Amino acid sequence: MSDKKFDVTALGELLIDFTESGRSGQGNTLFEANPGGAPCNVLAMLKKLGRSCAFVGKVGDDMFGRLLRDVAAQAGICMDHLVFDREARTTLAFVQTFPNGDRDFSFYRNPGADMMLTEDDIPVEAIENSRIFHFGTLSMTHEGVRRATVKAIEYAKAGGALISFDPNLRPPLWDSLDSAKRQIEYGLCQCDILKIADNELEFMTGETDFDRGAAILREKYPNIRLFNVTAGAEGSYSYYGDRRVFVPSCKLGGTIETTGAGDTFCASVLNFVLERGLDGLTEGDLTEMLRFANTAAYIVTTRKGAIRSMPERAEVEALLGR
Numbered sequence: 001m002s003d004k005k006f007d008v009t010a011l012g013e014l015l016i017d018f019t020e021s022g023r024s025g026q027g028n029t030l031f032e033a034n035p036g037g038a039p040c041n042v043l044a045m046l047k048k049l050g051r052s053c054a055f056v057g058k059v060g061d062d063m064f065g066r067l068l069r070d071v072a073a074q075a076g077i078c079m080d081h082l083v084f085d086r087e088a089r090t091t092l093a094f095v096q097t098f099p100n101g102d103r104d105f106s107f108y109r110n111p112g113a114d115m116m117l118t119e120d121d122i123p124v125e126a127i128e129n130s131r132i133f134h135f136g137t138l139s140m141t142h143e144g145v146r147r148a149t150v151k152a153i154e155y156a157k158a159g160g161a162l163i164s165f166d167p168n169l170r171p172p173l174w175d176s177l178d179s180a181k182r183q184i185e186y187g188l189c190q191c192d193i194l195k196i197a198d199n200e201l202e203f204m205t206g207e208t209d210f211d212r213g214a215a216i217l218r219e220k221y222p223n224i225r226l227f228n229v230t231a232g233a234e235g236s237y238s239y240y241g242d243r244r245v246f247v248p249s250c251k252l253g254g255t256i257e258t259t260g261a262g263d264t265f266c267a268s269v270l271n272f273v274l275e276r277g278l279d280g281l282t283e284g285d286l287t288e289m290l291r292f293a294n295t296a297a298y299i300v301t302t303r304k305g306a307i308r309s310m311p312e313r314a315e316v317e318a319l320l321g322r
Helices: 038-048 063-074 124-128 143-158 177-190 198-205 210-220 261-276 283-301 313-320
Strands: 006-011 015-023 029-036 053-060 078-085 092-097 103-108 130-136 162-166 193-197 226-230 235-240 243-248
Touching: 006 038, 006 124, 006 143, 006 261, 015 063, 029 038, 029 063, 038 053, 038 063, 038 130, 038 261, 053 063, 053 124, 063 078, 078 124, 124 130, 124 143, 130 143, 130 261, 143 162, 143 177, 162 177, 162 261, 177 198, 193 198, 193 261, 198 210, 198 226, 210 226, 210 235, 226 261, 235 283, 243 283, 261 283, 283 313
Parallel strands: 006 053, 006 130, 015 092, 053 078, 130 162, 162 193, 193 226
Antiparallel strands: 015 029, 092 103, 226 235, 235 243
């Protein structure tokens, strides 16, 4: 697969995260417009690691859409397949950050341009020319963009790409949680590489014990070759074959917010797979993978935003060497 044009192509939402940024002189909350969206966050980190990346999605033909295109292009991501919608506006998310770094999202997406992506917008040749295809469930919330996502996955598989999936559950964006569960189940059926957060694992299995939850999903979805669980400040777990590895998180203080941390983790894992493949991984390999991914994710939590906040490889390696 080394002859492919792109290491990773990702499909999904590209949006503005308005994050809290202090108070005005009148005491009003100030918000900073940070370019984001999970799939493009993943690509931004992969570019920092030297990978060739392409994004597939739709934004509004407005000031925010043009800003997002420019920022992603400046990050080195191929934006040739970004579509501008003249009717729907670019999706916005207002992010409330709590003292422990956790967040609450208020989305302005009814409709948002990202959910207007259609099957005709899918760049088949680019997707077939990718080593890995990555997606989440925000492109599965509505029928039209869901069909587009399914088509993209089919062409990625036909081209021999590995499929990477991050549920990235955002309950306010779903008509019902039953619908969300069905679409996550579809993603689990399709992927080779999974990154799932602790709350999503509990949502899908009812289990708060990570080992039991992972066992349930691994038995049901044997297609998942590399199964990773992120547990926030606790650390992360990797399940591969009969191996189970846990690595605690990097705890050096200074966390501002957690936006983009999971995406940074996901990108680091995909970079590891591009380097090592998915065959014959040892406990040492998995430990190395999680240590790097945890450390990269920690660095992002000490900064605001995501696309513009991804660390360089040297920054991660410097922390690992401490």
